[in-house]
Amino acid sequence: MKKALFATLLSIVLLALLAACSSELQDADDLPFAPRLIGAHGIGYAHLGSDNFHGRDIAQNFGWDITGCRSCHGVDYSGGNTRQSCNASGCHVAADGGPEACYVCHGDAMTKTSYPQWYSTHATHLEGGPNSSATIACNDCHVLPANYADPLHIDDATPGKAEVHFDNELAATVTLGTVGVPVFNSENVTCANTYCHGNFTNGNNKTVAWKGTDQAKCGSCHGDEATGDPLPTAPHPQSPSCASCHGSVVDANRNIIDPDRHVNGVLNVFGVERTNW
Numbered sequence: 001m002k003k004a005l006f007a008t009l010l011s012i013v014l015l016a017l018l019a020a021c022s023s024e025l026q027d028a029d030d031l032p033f034a035p036r037l038i039g040a041h042g043i044g045y046a047h048l049g050s051d052n053f054h055g056r057d058i059a060q061n062f063g064w065d066i067t068g069c070r071s072c073h074g075v076d077y078s079g080g081n082t083r084q085s086c087n088a089s090g091c092h093v094a095a096d097g098g099p100e101a102c103y104v105c106h107g108d109a110m111t112k113t114s115y116p117q118w119y120s121t122h123a124t125h126l127e128g129g130p131n132s133s134a135t136i137a138c139n140d141c142h143v144l145p146a147n148y149a150d151p152l153h154i155d156d157a158t159p160g161k162a163e164v165h166f167d168n169e170l171a172a173t174v175t176l177g178t179v180g181v182p183v184f185n186s187e188n189v190t191c192a193n194t195y196c197h198g199n200f201t202n203g204n205n206k207t208v209a210w211k212g213t214d215q216a217k218c219g220s221c222h223g224d225e226a227t228g229d230p231l232p233t234a235p236h237p238q239s240p241s242c243a244s245c246h247g248s249v250v251d252a253n254r255n256i257i258d259p260d261r262h263v264n265g266v267l268n269v270f271g272v273e274r275t276n277w
Helices: 002-019 052-060 069-073 122-125
Strands: 183-185 190-192 267-268 272-274
Touching: none
Parallel strands: none
Antiparallel strands: 183 190, 267 272
16 A cells, blocks of 8 residues: 555656756856756756756757747746746746747846857947947847747748848948949858948958957058058158047047047048038
8 A cells, every 4th residue: 555655756756857847056156146946957957067958958959949848837937837938047037028038039137138159240339449439239130020020030941140231331331432223142141341341541451350350450441451551551641640630439549539530431530520421
């Protein structure tokens, strides 16, 4: 009788474990909460460094489609039949859409920053830098989906890739020396013919690699990239002092003193902003 009762209880426990979905962490300091490391998905499903991490599983086996999680965890991922909320750990916040928040798949779940963090280029374009205050919004290069389920968001044509469309007015600025139109090469992940990287009068019109480093160092857009000398070649006047003509932008040591006037689509010369250059 005792053996039968024990077997029955063991079966119930096993069924409960199989029915539950995991919400595990490596330790209590990883996130605000540390749920117990048990569940149908197996150990490590919520641990970022695990081979069984759910982000890797969803990317490799489900093409980033997380809607299947709703069948167990509910339409809002708050628990559903499993009573295991995907929003309980702190990575996913219900108010932001839970696991469907933009920053979950391409961003930082802890800082809630939505753009990808893998390369510094996104931050530079979206936030500007010490030498230029110019910023480019996400929808200047991408057609933003209305929501996670938007057909434009996760598609079979280019899985795991974001399509790039140059709708940015700054990148498409036209000068007398502009050549061609801005273009993005998805095969080698490069941008070419953009004003921002020298496609203008007396510019170098540099093709830049999105995954590269130091793509906008001094001399790369106009001047000599090897030496860092920003002075364009002739027919640009060969004055050693940039400040003599562009004093509102640069000082005598060729340091940018007004980032708002550098890479802003106009030519700042002798204190005048020119668009006919």
